[in-house]
Amino acid sequence: xxxxxxxxxxxxxxxxxxxxxxxxxxxxxxxxxxxxxxxxxxxxxxxxxxxxxxxxxxxxxxxxxxxxxxxxxxxxxxxxxxxxxxxxxxxxxxxxxxxxxxxxxxxxxxxxxxxxxxxxxxxxxxxxxxxxxxxxxxxxxxxxxxxxxxxxxxxxxxxxxxxxxxxxxxxxxxxxxxxxxxxxxxxxxxxxxxxxxxxxxxxxxxxxxxxxxxxxxxxxxxxxxxxxxxxxxxxxxxxxxxxxxxxxxxxxxxxxxxxxxxxxxxxxxxxxxxxxxxxxxxxxxxxxxxxxxxxxxxxxxxxxxxxxxxxxxxxxxxxxxxxxxxxxxxxxxxxxxxxxxxxxxxxxxxxxxxxxxxxxxxxxxxxxxxxxxxxxxxxxxxxxxxxxxxxxxxxxxxxxxxxxxxxxxxxxxxxxxxxxxxxxxxxxxxxxxxxxxxxxxxxxxxxxxxxxxxxxxxxxxxxxxxxxxxxxxxxxxxxxxxxxxxxxxxxxxxxxxxxxxxxxxxxxxxxxxxxxxxxxxxxxxxxxxxxxxxxxxxxxxxxxxxxxxxxxxxxxxxxxxxxxxxxxxxxxxxxxxxxx
Amino acid sequence: xxxxxxxxxxxxxxxxxxxxxxxxxxxxxxxxxxxxxxxxxxxxxxxxxxxxxxxxxxxxxxxxxxxxxxxxxxxxxxxxxxxxxxxxxxxxxxxxxxxxxxxxxxxxxxxxxxxxxxxxxxxxxxxxxxxxxxxxxxxxxxxxxxxxxxxxxxxxxxxxxxxxxxxxxxxxxxxxxxxxxxxxxxxxxxxxxxxxxxxxxxxxxxxxxxxxxxxxxxxxxxxxxxxxxxxxxxxxxxxxxxxxxxxxxxxxxxxxxxxxxxxxxxxxxxxxxxxxxxxxxxxxxxxxxxxxxxxxxxxxxxxxxxxxxxxxxxxxxxxxxxxxxxxxxxxxxxxxxxxxxxxxxxxxxxxxxxxxxxxxxxxxxxxxxxxxxxxxxxxxxxxxxxxxxxxxxxxxxxxxxxxxxxxxxxxx
Numbered sequence: 001x002x003x004x005x006x007x008x009x010x011x012x013x014x015x016x017x018x019x020x021x022x023x024x025x026x027x028x029x030x031x032x033x034x035x036x037x038x039x040x041x042x043x044x045x046x047x048x049x050x051x052x053x054x055x056x057x058x059x060x061x062x063x064x065x066x067x068x069x070x071x072x073x074x075x076x077x078x079x080x081x082x083x084x085x086x087x088x089x090x091x092x093x094x095x096x097x098x099x100x101x102x103x104x105x106x107x108x109x110x111x112x113x114x115x116x117x118x119x120x121x122x123x124x125x126x127x128x129x130x131x132x133x134x135x136x137x138x139x140x141x142x143x144x145x146x147x148x149x150x151x152x153x154x155x156x157x158x159x160x161x162x163x164x165x166x167x168x169x170x171x172x173x174x175x176x177x178x179x180x181x182x183x184x185x186x187x188x189x190x191x192x193x194x195x196x197x198x199x200x201x202x203x204x205x206x207x208x209x210x211x212x213x214x215x216x217x218x219x220x221x222x223x224x225x226x227x228x229x230x231x232x233x234x235x236x237x238x239x240x241x242x243x244x245x246x247x248x249x250x251x252x253x254x255x256x257x258x259x260x261x262x263x264x265x266x267x268x269x270x271x272x273x274x275x276x277x278x279x280x281x282x283x284x285x286x287x288x289x290x291x292x293x294x295x296x297x298x299x300x301x302x303x304x305x306x307x308x309x310x311x312x313x314x315x316x317x318x319x320x321x322x323x324x325x326x327x328x329x330x331x332x333x334x335x336x337x338x339x340x341x342x343x344x345x346x347x348x349x350x351x352x353x354x355x356x357x358x359x360x361x362x363x364x365x366x367x368x369x370x371x372x373x374x375x376x377x378x379x380x381x382x383x384x385x386x387x388x389x390x391x392x393x394x395x396x397x398x399x400x401x402x403x404x405x406x407x408x409x410x411x412x413x414x415x416x417x418x419x420x421x422x423x424x425x426x427x428x429x430x431x432x433x434x435x436x437x438x439x440x441x442x443x444x445x446x447x448x449x450x451x452x453x454x455x456x457x458x459x460x461x462x463x464x465x466x467x468x469x470x471x472x473x474x475x476x477x478x479x480x481x482x483x484x485x486x487x488x489x490x491x492x493x494x495x496x497x498x499x500x501x502x503x504x505x506x507x508x509x510x511x512x513x514x515x516x517x518x519x520x521x522x523x524x525x526x527x528x529x530x531x532x533x534x535x536x537x538x539x540x541x542x543x544x545x546x547x548x549x550x551x552x553x554x555x556x557x558x559x560x561x562x563x564x565x566x567x568x569x570x571x572x573x574x575x576x577x578x579x580x
Numbered sequence: 581x582x583x584x585x586x587x588x589x590x591x592x593x594x595x596x597x598x599x600x601x602x603x604x605x606x607x608x609x610x611x612x613x614x615x616x617x618x619x620x621x622x623x624x625x626x627x628x629x630x631x632x633x634x635x636x637x638x639x640x641x642x643x644x645x646x647x648x649x650x651x652x653x654x655x656x657x658x659x660x661x662x663x664x665x666x667x668x669x670x671x672x673x674x675x676x677x678x679x680x681x682x683x684x685x686x687x688x689x690x691x692x693x694x695x696x697x698x699x700x701x702x703x704x705x706x707x708x709x710x711x712x713x714x715x716x717x718x719x720x721x722x723x724x725x726x727x728x729x730x731x732x733x734x735x736x737x738x739x740x741x742x743x744x745x746x747x748x749x750x751x752x753x754x755x756x757x758x759x760x761x762x763x764x765x766x767x768x769x770x771x772x773x774x775x776x777x778x779x780x781x782x783x784x785x786x787x788x789x790x791x792x793x794x795x796x797x798x799x800x801x802x803x804x805x806x807x808x809x810x811x812x813x814x815x816x817x818x819x820x821x822x823x824x825x826x827x828x829x830x831x832x833x834x835x836x837x838x839x840x841x842x843x844x845x846x847x848x849x850x851x852x853x854x855x856x857x858x859x860x861x862x863x864x865x866x867x868x869x870x871x872x873x874x875x876x877x878x879x880x881x882x883x884x885x886x887x888x889x890x891x892x893x894x895x896x897x898x899x900x901x902x903x904x905x906x907x908x909x910x911x912x913x914x915x916x917x918x919x920x921x922x923x924x925x926x927x928x929x930x931x932x933x934x935x936x937x938x939x940x941x942x943x944x945x946x947x948x949x950x951x952x953x954x955x956x957x958x959x960x961x962x963x964x965x966x967x968x969x970x971x972x973x974x975x976x977x978x979x980x981x982x983x984x985x986x987x988x989x990x991x992x
Contacts, residue, residue, distance in 0.1 A: 258588030416587060417595035418618040440624050443663060447620040447638065450660065454613035454649050 015108075066243045068179075070186045071107060073244065073254060074197050077236045078103060081206050084231045088466055090215050099209040105276045106205075110195060179245035186253065195275045198253070199233065200260035204269035206231075211269075211330060212281055216289035218343035219266060220545040221468065227259055227546070230466045235423035251427050262341075262547045270339050273332035284328035284342075291328065292317045295346035303350070303540055304401055304473045306392050306486045312353045313346075320562035322349075341555070347541040348555030352563070354537055357491050358394060359503045362531040368502070369394040372490040392486035398533075400481045401540065404471055409543060470544060508564070509557045523557040525550040593622050593634075600641055609649040616641055623667075635667040639675060647682065654686060669707055673699055673714035680721060689725065696722040716768055720778055723764025727781040730757035734788070758785055769798065772807040779817060787824075795821060803838070812846060815839040819848065829855055833864065840871055845878035853890045857897075866907050869894055873911045882923065883932070888942035895949050899983050909990050912950055916991060923947075924957035933964050941965070941972065948980030952987040 015025060082095040180186075186196070195201075203226065207219050226233045237246055237254045246254065273281075284290050296313040300306075317323040328340055358365040372391035379390070422444070428437040473482040493502050509530070510523040527535050527549075538549040545552070596619045603612035619641075622634035646652045646660055661679040665672055676699035683692040699718050702708070708715070733754035740747045765782040769775050779802050786795040799821055803814035819835040836852045849871050856868030872891045881887050898904050912919075924947045932940040944961035951958065958980060965973025 258586045261586055413595070414599065416592055417599050418615065419592050420618060420621060421589050421592070422621045422624055437624070443667070444620050444623050446663065447623075447642070448617050450656065451613045451617040451620070451642070451645070454645065454651060455610055455617060 068244045069182050070180050070250070070253060071197065073180065073237070073240065073246075073250070074202060075103065076240055077199070077202050077232070077254075078205060080232045080236055080239055081202060082209070085206065085210070088225070088230060090210065090217075091213060094209050094213050094215070098212050099205060102205060102209060102276060102278075106195075106197075106272070109275060109277070110197075179247040179250050186249075195271060198268075199256045200264050201268050201272065203233070203260060203265045204272050207265065208269050208273060211290075214282055214284065214288055214290065218290065218295070219269075219341070220262060220343045220547060223260065223262060223265065224470075224546055225466055228466065233260075234421065235425070238423050238425035246425075247428055248430060255427060257421055262545075262551070266339070266341060270330075270332070273330065276332070278332045281330040281332075283325050285325055286323065290342040292323055292342070292346045292349055295342060296349055298468075299346055299350055299541070299544065301473075301484065302469050302471050302544060304397065304471070304481075304483050305350070305354075306389075306488055307484050308486075308488045309350070309353055309357075312356065313349050316349055316353055316356075316559070316563065320559060322559070322562075338558075341551075343545055344547065344551055344555050345559075347545060347552050348559055351534075351537055351541065351552065351556050352559050355506060355534070357488065357501050357503060358533075359505055359507070360531055360533040360537065361507060362533055364503060364505075365394045365533055368491055369396075375490060389485040389487040390480075391490040392483060392488055396480070397483050398536065400483075401471075402536070405540060405543060408470065412543075506564075508560055509553060513557060513561055521550065522554040523550075525553040589625065593619060597637065604641070604644060607648070609645050612641070612645050613649065616645060633668075635664075636671065639664040639667065639671070643678065643682070654688075657682065658691075669704055670711075672702065672704070672707075673711050673718060676702075677714065677718060677721070680718075689728070693722065693725050696725065713771075716771065719764040720768035720775075723761045723768070724778065724781060726757045726761035727765070727785065730754055730761055730785070733757060758789070761785060769802065772805070772809070774809060774811055775802075776811070776813050776817075779814075783817065783821060787821075792825065796825075803835075810842060812839055812843045815842070816846075816848065829859070833859075837867075840874070844871075844874040845880060846875075849875040850884075850886055850890060853894075857890070857894055862904075865894075866904070869898075869907050869911060873915065876923070877915075883936065883939060885936060885939040885942060888939060888946065892942040892945040895946055896979075899949055899986055905986065905989060908950075912990055916950075920951060920955070924951065924955060926956045926960060929957045929960040933961055937965075941976065945976055945980070948976070948987075949983065950987060950990060953977075953980050953984050 078099065082090075082099050086092055086095055203222065207222055210217055210222065222231070225231050232239070234256070237250075240246060286293060288294065293310075293314050296317070297310055300309055300313070314323075321327060322340075322345065327337070328342070330340075331337060354360060358368060372393045373395070375391045376393065422441075426434075426437050426441050428434045473484065475482045475484060491502050492499050494500075513522045514524070516522055525538075535549070538552050541552050542549040596615050600612050600615045600619065603609075603615065616638070619634070620638055623638065625634075642660055642664070646657045658679075661675065661682075665675050665679075668675075676695060680692045680695050680699075683689075683695065696718055700715065700722060733750055737747060737750050737754060740750065762782065762785055765778050765785075768778055769782065779798065783795045783798060786792070786798070799814070799818040802808060802811075803818045808814070815835055815838050819832060819839070822832055822835055833852070833855055836848060836855075839846055839848060840852060853868045853872040853875075856864045856871060859865055859868070872887065872894065875881050875887055876884075876891060895908060898908060923943065929940070932943060940961045944958050944965070947955055948958040948962070953959070953962075962973060962977045962980070966977060
């Protein structure tokens, strides 16, 4: 929002957004008639965000560079990301209205823009052209090593030390802390209060916006698209304009060398939502993609499981109330409700349903499978056609899915090993090692060419088109490798007019839940302590969602405890097998 | 913590390396090249704390791939090596040396020589002093190539000599090479190490120019200086030299004694035993028996007819003289539990008979003496032998039968 008008009542420039989309002054709560739509939306094209200080274009002195602030850099990153999302089919409102408003709000709250500079804070800028012959003499200046250690991005200590020492030995006028104006200040800021921006956080912003618009994309999918290269993340800075010179501490901020973890982005997203003081998000209802019923359908298809299982997932969802609007919708800042991971939740529901039907104790499911196999052998095709598909055989399903999973996992592992982290744009800490860096880069390119030719006909394949499904199964395959239409007859029975499972037992993943706040998890998953079938199923969803099995395990524990809540309260301490 | 699972640069490159390793072990050069292409960007990151950095990895792996890959040419190989030389000052000379080895393997002797000269003249501040050993090696190999040139000239000279031509130019060149080679070879063998090829060449030079004392000194140093690692070849060279010089049996025997101690299974043990058997000194003859028994302990000697004939001869001689049966007893004591299965099984009897009659003859004699005429081996061979009506087998049977009681005394 370029809404820089002074408030009529108090003359401050400190605007917030009401639920109705009107601007209100935060200082005096004066509500205006101005609404969002009126606001100038060519914010994005104009990179001049700052209204606090005049930017001087010092052409010539810095070989064409200009002064730029870290948040401008992040803004460019976000711009690129949201454009990529648009290309993937996300609605354009996300970019122009939602994300940029969130961003502006963030800038204002963190006092990087749209506000009066708090008294006493001066920007201790160390830009490229500044001479710093008195680097060591200023005692208030934080040591460079200290700044480097504050950064969240990883780096090798050796490089940091050599960089630090090369800078402190300055006698010439070109010492470089950062290409940006406030690089060093940025790293120094007190993190707790102001929620310092980081690269992983850009994804949190994206997801926050996606959630607001209720786009049919889960966080795990978003992160997967990032890794697959459909959404810029790793080397976005190479798209910064020429005059925004990136060096020194900027590298610590913008050059990440690891893929962000789901947990990381997820937690930051909630922190951000609270920080921005956002109101309750739009409702997640049953028709919404993120609703467990919908996601379960999707994951059941992807896991090649019978469609009939969907009835059961819906039943579980209903019974434990995780399909309720209030449970699913995000309320920023509300500490009492559990933060919902829609994708993990849906996967966990499926796991629980599988446990309900097949027990998954490395014994019963194979028995049921043999039983089904017998039935299938005896039935003719005509019989099957009329009775709705063959009996679902766990063993066959396991073999088919395991095979595909292994193939895909192997491909994925090789991809990870072949990943190219560097890009064309050279990175150097200081002007001093620029030539060394360029020489190295040249050598790397030469070697890549030389050995690339010897790699044979294996060319680096074109980036695959982004797809929502990683595993797909077609009913048209005659080899019977698609299980969608199979029937659960063999594992169900009728009792008192109700369809119930033949399996009378259930085992809990854990008897007592941990305190999440203390150790970060509800339970602790160790492969050896659980049946192989359970591990396999966790592994399947772990692959699909690209997260550690323990996260799914946590959700499974949570669901189980809700499901069997009453029984748990009554039961004896050491009995972990329940009768349903 | 969840950070363990974070996929970062370091982990990705570690995984990449293990794929390269697998590919190399399975000789899948294309696949190795594919992954190496992805690995090379590690050069842009600082690994100075690691034991082996990416530049060394890339040098070694790249060398292997380029050497074995079917589509790789020498030109590319050389180009690659030149690049590797620039990657690390501390490794410069090592890379040069390895490059030279590859050139030699490819028969490019002149290029190898040029590279060696170039490397020799390299100077880089304090690195020159630190890499002193590498320089010496380079000089030594240059000396070796000089020796090769000398050899060639010598050959030409000898051929001309036969025709009656005295080719001064060739002779001058030859002497020139000698001087260059000798200087460098002499230097390297001063440093404790295993320098077989240098020693051999140097000694060859010295012998040609009549410097026998110097040669003897060099070989003695090489064999007996405790600072040098134990090296059986040193003793072999010394022995061969002494033999060429026509030295006394005494010195020859003393040269081989240490070899027997270090490598009882060495092929020269036959010569050794032969010398010892003929000695007038009792102790030497007993040593001879020890030596031949020790050699036959090794699987590689099982079918060595010559060795068996040595043993047979000595055993026969002892039995006939009826003196020193205790020697045999002593040697047989530690072997009687396993030699019968190892050497004298019925299966071996059959096989030896089929494949090598002389071998079976000699073995049968030994078996008959040590195990008696009723042992499996002797019975089979002698039976077969007598069937063929070959005279010596009949003699053998008579001999063993006559001396049968001996085995009782031996095995008792």
